[in-house]
Amino acid sequence: MTSSQLVEILTEVESRTILDKYKIPQNKYKFTTCLEDTLNEAKKLTYPLVMKVVSKKIVHKSDFGGVQINLKNEKEVENAYKKIFNNASLNNISAEEIDGVTIQEMEKGIEEILIGVKRDPVFGPVIVVGFGGILVEIMKDISLGITPLAEKDIYKMLRKLKGFSLLDGFRGSAKADLSSIVEIVLKVQEMIINEPKILELDINPLIVKEAGRGSIAVDARIVMG
Numbered sequence: 749m750t751s752s753q754l755v756e757i758l759t760e761v762e763s764r765t766i767l768d769k770y771k772i773p774q775n776k777y778k779f780t781t782c783l784e785d786t787l788n789e790a791k792k793l794t795y796p797l798v799m800k801v802v803s804k805k806i807v808h809k810s811d812f813g814g815v816q817i818n819l820k821n822e823k824e825v826e827n828a829y830k831k832i833f834n835n836a837s838l839n840n841i842s843a844e845e846i847d848g849v850t851i852q853e854m855e856k857g858i859e860e861i862l863i864g865v866k867r868d869p870v871f872g873p874v875i876v877v878g879f880g881g882i883l884v885e886i887m888k889d890i891s892l893g894i895t896p897l898a899e900k901d902i903y904k905m906l907r908k909l910k911g912f913s914l915l916d917g918f919r920g921s922a923k924a925d926l927s928s929i930v931e932i933v934l935k936v937q938e939m940i941i942n943e944p945k946i947l948e949l950d951i952n953p954l955i956v957k958e959a960g961r962g963s964i965a966v967d968a969r970i971v972m973g
């Protein structure tokens with residue numbers, strides 16, 4: 749066996765199935781494999797919608813033009829479908845290499861947070877929280893915690909973030925639902941303890957809403973080994 753056969757990067761859809769098992773809140777979505785089904789599923793969801801490519805060949809979907817957001821009607825959904833396949837082919841990914849798409853509800857919140865886990869050979873599972881979304885690479889505003897983490901440890905990790913004030917009602921803006929983030933980190937911790945085959949996990953972004961309104965994962969990537 750080569751090293752590439754020892755690890756498998758799960759697609760968003762596969763990763764979401766595992767999040768579901770641990771009751772981590774996620775937005776409504778459907779996986780579809782043709783335009784007709786996608787249009788039918790879109791009818792059952794609340795606009796605006798988001799469409800994303802699902803392919804084992806594509807790990808960072810937005811790098812490939814594989815994430816189309818803010819779709820406001822059926823026509824835009826149809827166009828997004830065509831765009832996604834076209835963008836993939838521009839990146840030398842053929843239609844056969846695409847499993848399908850997800851059509852999902854677009855969530856609005858105060859901030860995009862990331863929750864990640866890596867297994868360290870010395871420290872064991874290490875949990876990362878930080879500011880997420882597409883700015884993650886530029887901001888690098890994260891805090892680390894070695895498991896097991898108690899609720900108060902997770903609050904401490906959040907308060908350590910340079911941008912914490914953005915979650916804490918900066919200049920009179922709404923406060924973010926911190927307790928929902930903490931609750932989700934605890935669920936992630938439970939997952940990593942129960943699933944020894946998970947090498948890495950990234951929920952990015954977790955869309956954090958106003959205090960009392962919760963947080964919702966809209967993307968996930970799990971690496972199995």
Ligand code: ADP
Binds near residue numbers: 817
């Ligand atoms: P990837 O990380 O593979 O590039 P994502 O699914 O994270 O793709 O999408 C990229 C960005 O698009 C996210 O960081 C977020 O800003 C936005 N986005 C994706 N899905 C949703 C959604 N359901 N609701 C709101 N914004 C979304």
Ligand code: MG
Binds near residue numbers: 952953967968
């Ligand atoms: Mg993402």
